[in-house]
Amino acid sequence: MAVKSGNGSQSGSKDSKTLPLIEKDEPPTTEDILNWGESFDKLMRHNGGRKVFREFLRSEYSEENMLFWLACEDLKKEENAEVVEEKARVIYEDYISILSPKEVSLDSRVREVINRNMVDPTPHTFDEAQLQIYTLMHRDSYPRFLNSHIYKRLLQQAS
Incomplete structure (x- = not known):
């Protein structure tokens, strides 16, 4: 990956919690x-x-953690209920199902919450699981x- 010298759009004095997602491909x-x-x-x-x-x-060999986190971020942007339901189903099958080769490591309590949420999925169905995976990536x-x-x-x- 190439490196561009100089100052970016982020200021070192800003709190990291207030920084927006930087989506540019620079x-x-x-x-x-x-x-x-x-x-x-x-x-x-x-x-x-x-x-x-x-x-x-x-x-x-733990790329599935980032892929799951990104899929959850994508789901949060969705407003169409039918699309939310479809994306939630795909996320569940790809990352939550114990049959999935890309299964992420979640505790049983969070899995139960997800199973309840899947009855009527919303853009925030996986919030607790996403936080658990984010914390895992951060600490581990x-x-x-x-x-x-x-x-x-x-x-x-x-x-």
Whole structure:
């Protein structure tokens, strides 16, 4: 992934909770890459950061966590009830069903909540599960990402 030097649209002084999702496909700036090392939230809010982190997760055979999180983000944007129902069914089959090869790791309480929510799915059917997976990636995968060759190579290119 190429690195663009200079300041990006994000200010280092902003709270990471208030940063919008950055969807542009521009190469990350040096500031972006450094921010990713300081904050998992900033990494996940930046399209380039999510792509690099997903590449890392793929190398660890846990890409399904990012794919599930992205599918939930997509579902939250949907307003058409029929489309919500279809997308929720696909997410359930792809990531929640114990028969799925892409099953994400969720506790039994969250699985029960999802099963109840699937009776009448909404854009927020998977919110608890999404938070659990986000927390798992933050606590488990993110520290390894920061020590990975993938992130270190980006840092080298940035400097």
